[in-house]
Amino acid sequence: xxxxxxxxxxxxxxxxxxxxxxxxxxxxxxxxxxxxxxxxxxxxxxxxxxxxxxxxxxxxxxxxxxxxxxxxxxxxxxxxxxxxxxxxxxxxxxxxxxxxx
Numbered sequence: 153x154x155x156x157x158x159x160x161x162x163x164x165x166x167x168x169x170x171x172x173x174x175x176x177x178x179x180x181x182x183x184x185x186x187x188x189x190x191x192x193x194x195x196x197x198x199x200x201x202x203x204x205x206x207x208x209x210x211x212x213x214x215x216x217x218x219x220x221x222x223x224x225x226x227x228x229x230x231x232x233x234x235x236x237x238x239x240x241x242x243x244x245x246x247x248x249x250x251x252x253x
Contacts, residue, residue, distance in 0.1 A: 153210050154189035155198055158220040160206035160251055161185055164244040167237040169198035179231035181239070188228035189221075204248050218226060 155177075157169075161184040169185065170178045177191035178198075187198075187207075199207045208214070210221055 153194050154221075154224075155187045155194070155196070155207050155212050156213055156217075156221050156224050157185050158206050158217045158232055159210065160204040161202075163247045164204050164240055165205075165238075166203050166222075166244060166248075167234060167241045168201040168203060170234050171237045172197040174203055176233050177228075177234045178234045179228040180234040181227070181231050185234060186224045186228040186231065189225050190229070204251055204253055218229040 158207060163183055165180060165184050167178075167185070174195060174197070175191055175193050177188045177193075178185050179188055180186070195211070196247075199209070208217070213221060
């Protein structure tokens with residue numbers, strides 16, 4: 153089992169999850185973060201700190217978000233590790249508000 157980052161992270165890229173991850177399993181591109189399932193140790197520390205409710209454990213992933221499991225497993229290994237917190241993307245707070253969070 154692994155954590156899965158979903159679409160709510162897109163255009164936000166908050167990194168509270170990175171700051172609590174003990175194994176640096178988060179990778180990022182210009183718009184969001186992804187979890188490398190080979191590195192994730194299933195500690196779940198990232199889930200409660202995500203300010204946009206973008207992270208699920210794979211066995212709790214809603215059916216409508218199921219495709220994100222594959223997206224994470226494909227994208228994460230191709231991208232650089234994000235091992236420390238950085239500023240969210242410009243407009244992240246507006247995106248968060250648009251999600252009702």
